[in-house]
Amino acid sequence: MKVIIAEKPSVGREIAKVFGATTKKDGYMEGKGYTFTWAFGHLLQLAAPQEYGYYGWNVQNLPMLPQKFKLSVRKVKTKDGMVEDPGVRKQLDIIKALFDEATEIIVATDAGREGELIFRYIYYYLKCKKPFKRLWISSQTDAAIKEGFRNLKPGSDYDALFNSAHCRSQSDWLVGMNATQALSLSSGTRSVLSLGRVQTPTLAMICARYLENKNFVPQTYYQVSIQPDKDGQVFKAVSEKNFKTKEEAQAVLDLVEDVTLGFPQGGHILSVEAKPRKEPPPLLHDLSSLQQEANKRKGFTADQTLTLLQNLYESKLVTYPRTGSRYIGDDVYAGVPALIDKFMDHKEFGKQATLLSGAKLNKRSVNAKKVTDHHAILPTGETPHQLSADQQAIYDMVAGRMLEAFHQDCIKEITKITVQSGSKFIASGTVIQTAGWRLVFNDKDEEKKDEENATLPKVTQGENLPVTDKALLEKQTKPKPLYNEASLLKALETAGKEIDDEELRQAMKDSGLGTPATRAAMIETLLKRNYISREKKNLVPTETGLAVYEVVKHQQIAQAELTGNWEKRLEEIRSGASVSAFQEEIKTYTRAITQELLQAGKGMVIKVS
DNA sequence: GCAAGGTC
Numbered sequence: 001m002k003v004i005i006a007e008k009p010s011v012g013r014e015i016a017k018v019f020g021a022t023t024k025k026d027g028y029m030e031g032k033g034y035t036f037t038w039a040f041g042h043l044l045q046l047a048a049p050q051e052y053g054y055y056g057w058n059v060q061n062l063p064m065l066p067q068k069f070k071l072s073v074r075k076v077k078t079k080d081g082m083v084e085d086p087g088v089r090k091q092l093d094i095i096k097a098l099f100d101e102a103t104e105i106i107v108a109t110d111a112g113r114e115g116e117l118i119f120r121y122i123y124y125y126l127k128c129k130k131p132f133k134r135l136w137i138s139s140q141t142d143a144a145i146k147e148g149f150r151n152l153k154p155g156s157d158y159d160a161l162f163n164s165a166h167c168r169s170q171s172d173w174l175v176g177m178n179a180t181q182a183l184s185l186s187s188g189t190r191s192v193l194s195l196g197r198v199q200t201p202t203l204a205m206i207c208a209r210y211l212e213n214k215n216f217v218p219q220t221y222y223q224v225s226i227q228p229d230k231d232g233q234v235f236k237a238v239s240e241k242n243f244k245t246k247e248e249a250q251a252v253l254d255l256v257e258d259v260t261l262g263f264p265q266g267g268h269i270l271s272v273e274a275k276p277r278k279e280p281p282p283l284l285h286d287l288s289s290l291q292q293e294a295n296k297r298k299g300f301t302a303d304q305t306l307t308l309l310q311n312l313y314e315s316k317l318v319t320y321p322r323t324g325s326r327y328i329g330d331d332v333y334a335g336v337p338a339l340i341d342k343f344m345d346h347k348e349f350g351k352q353a354t355l356l357s358g359a360k361l362n363k364r365s366v367n368a369k370k371v372t373d374h375h376a377i378l379p380t381g382e383t384p385h386q387l388s389a390d391q392q393a394i395y396d397m398v399a400g401r402m403l404e405a406f407h408q409d410c411i412k413e414i415t416k417i418t419v420q421s422g423s424k425f426i427a428s429g430t431v432i433q434t435a436g437w438r439l440v441f442n443d444k445d446e447e448k449k450d451e452e453n454a455t456l457p458k459v460t461q462g463e464n465l466p467v468t469d470k471a472l473l474e475k476q477t478k479p480k481p482l483y484n485e486a487s488l489l490k491a492l493e494t495a496g497k498e499i500d501d502e503e504l505r506q507a508m509k510d511s512g513l514g515t516p517a518t519r520a521a522m523i524e525t526l527l528k529r530n531y532i533s534r535e536k537k538n539l540v541p542t543e544t545g546l547a548v549y550e551v552v553k554h555q556q557i558a559q560a561e562l563t564g565n566w567e568k569r570l571e572e573i574r575s576g577a578s579v580s581a582f583q584e585e586i587k588t589y590t591r592a593i594t595q596e597l598l599q600a601g602k603g604m605v606i607k608v609s
Numbered sequence: 610g611c612a613a614g615g616t617c
Contacts, residue, residue: 008616041615049611057610074615081610087617114614169614176612184611196612314617322616517615525612 003035003102007109007118011140012038015108018145027094035098043088044121046173047072059185063178063594065587069170071125096126105132112373116158117165134158138371141331164573167582172197174590179557182594186601193548194529197562198514199522203531204558205491207541207549209483216479222249226256226425227469228267230457237425249472255422258467265464270418272461279410281437283326284365284376285401287516288489295486298393302485302520308394316382318398320374322517328375329368342381343399352403352440361406378402400440407437415456421467429456482538492519495560513560544606551600557593
């Protein structure tokens with residue numbers, strides 16, 4: 001008997017379906033001589049410190065550097081503390097029984113580093129010795145699954161990938177557990193002051209932005225605006241330059257040849273530039289972009305959006321939610337026209353679905369090379385029943401985005417008019433000529449600035465217009481806004497963009513800080529630790545958060561680059577570089593940061609709340 | 610009591 005093990009039930013069942021195996025059992029399916037089972041993500045985790053003999057939280061134990069890491073069954077929190085998750089234990093037992101019967105195992109966990117780790121941890125924990133092969137596919141269409149099975153790889157081909165995954169896991173444990181205990185113990189508070197490769201740089205970003213915002217000194221500057229009149233249609237033009245002093249601006253204002261000063265036609269049109277600009281539709285959603293949009297539109301937290309999306313996924317209404325790709329492959333694209341047709345009766349955007357039906361679709365979101373473990377989020381085409389208002393809102397964002405993504409470009413005309421009246425003034429305006437994808441939600445254009453005119457009258461070069469009004473404008477420079485959930489998620493994805501080193505940046509771009517699946521939980525962790533709080537839509541540090549930030553802000557553990565460095569090394573391990581060299585470096589770093597924090601925490605000032 | 614990673 002061959003046993004196929006997937007990362008999650010949905011994939012296990014999908015593969016079983018392709019094989020025509022339909023017999024449902026408890027925790028697996030069987031048919032055609034195969035058995036199909038699954039994990040629920042990570043079933044096993046690196047054991048907690050006490051399982052290596054490090055009892056309690058004690059400076060004597062630090063740094064904790066286990067000789068050999070152990071695995072333990074995933075735990076859940078109950079009123080009696082942490083206990084084995086019974087569902088996980090049950091599934092592990094099922095997997096063990098199946099592996100015992102197996103002649104061969106086929107590994108069908110997600111095609112990536114963590115997918116490999118999920119299987120290997122199970123395999124080694126169960127002390128299984130059966131031979132295994134690897135299925136490596138990035139979409140779960142029938143064709144992709146069949147092709148993957150014709151192309152099974154030897155299990156050992158992925159040993160180096162497992163090594164890199166295991167290193168990632170151990171390194172996070174060593175640095176996180178030790179740094180957390182070191183700072184918590186030395187701070188003298190009895191609370192948990194957690195630190196980690198992902199959470200601490202994130203906290204640092206929030207704190208740095210908060211302090212920058214709070215300490216920002218606004219600069220006053222001045223502008224002059226005039227209002228020319230074209231046959232009764234007025235528009236606004238603003239001085240080409242900004243002025244540092246009111247006097248400079250006043251001088252420019254005084255030179256304006258307006259009607260009240262006796263100039264009947266003092267606005268001379270120097271030039272009119274009008275150029276069309278194509279604005280392509282947005283890409284399909286991945287989890288992060290959807291969380292950002294839901295936060296902007298509905299004020300949902302990243303965690304709420306993920307929960308709602310998980311509900312929709314479990315009801316088979318949307319595809320896999322925890323994806324980091326905004327693209328689909330050609331195989332999935334083949335089903336898109338039929339999918340669009342399903343929305344022709346939708347009350348909000350049925351009209352646009354009808355318009356797209358049979359039309360030539362925009363293929364910007366179609367690129368198999370940019371599909372990673374999972375493709376972008378799409379509706380499945382199943383008809384929703386009795387969704388809650390919030391679920392419906394998320395569902396509509398997924399479906400609406402699909403219509404946008406395959407819609408036509410939006411064509412705008414950007415107009416710039418230069419007017420001479422004493423000095424030069426600029427009027428700019430954007431007119432949407434063909435709305436294209438913008439028809440789906442009829443949203444306002446975010447890019448549009450305050451000074452812009454909705455529409456500008458038709459004027460020609462050389463024309464002279466009366467200037468009917470003028471004004472001196474006093475303005476102030478603004479600080480970068482505080483992070484909210486949407487802008488933080490975006491910053492986490494692109495933390496690499498502020499890194500100069502090209503190779504580091506590439507490594508960061510692939511991973512960012514955290515992963516789509518973990519970012520929502522990480523934000524919740526910072527809230528739970530009382531490091532940050534929500535103020536309206538903003539995320540701001542608490543006193544505790546700022547105190548921790550002050551202690552660690554110059555340390556490596558607070559820098560996003562730490563992840564970039566690790567990723568680079570892990571990638572080398574994946575291509576065969578030495579594991580032990582990296583492990584030694586991590587141990588050395590763990591010793592160093594533990595010592596530093598044991599000292600630094602003593603100087604901490606934290607109010608006990 | 611603690612990390613980051615995955616998912617019901």
